[in-house]
Amino acid sequence: GESVGLHLPTLSVQEGDNSIINCAYSNSASDYFIWYKQESGKGPQFIIDIRSNMDKRQGQRVTVLLNKTVKHLSLQIAATQPGDSAVYFCAENSGGSNYKLTFGKGTLLTVNP
């Protein structure tokens, strides 16, 4: 999985499988986390967010899990589709400013038909 500071990892899955994209963060003061999806040639698009008072949040086909003990965040995509192929970024806000997000370097997800 990715970490704020590593090279871009890749994940390749078969269509219909579940995907899990991981993200580690280092700032223990971070209390708000967001996942973005970026398709080739486009700007990032918001997927889901989670606050530090939660450990799980579900959206449509996506689930975000937060483990504050080990500073780890994951994005689970159910029944992955070719349209899910993209780079996925986690981002964190440490609360020092409402306006400053720290983005990870992203994970490239490739869905094979």
Added chain:
Amino acid sequence: NAGVTQTPKFQVLKTGQSMTLQCAQDMNHNSMYWYRQDPGMGLRLIYYSASEGTTDKGEVPNGYNVSRLNKREFSLRLESAAPSQTSVYFCASSDKGHRRTGELFFGEGSRLTVL
């Protein structure tokens, strides 16, 4: 509904030239941002404007200036372009600060090459 519109989409500059990237949003958002994205790296915040009339530095402001022209428009200026500023630039907007919504709405990016 266009969302966030950036111009130009592509630009090639010579070292030392100046240029302005334009950004406009039609969602009546209060906050606007400029990020740069380099290969293998996440997005890094250059400048942001929490509300009309205010601008603040982000993580990598050196070599850039910004203007929040009105609520809709937020421009990024390179006064003397350097090869290190070769990047893809994204403008974004949000209704509130990240802690409340987290949902940034991004433009499609402006690819800048400095020779």
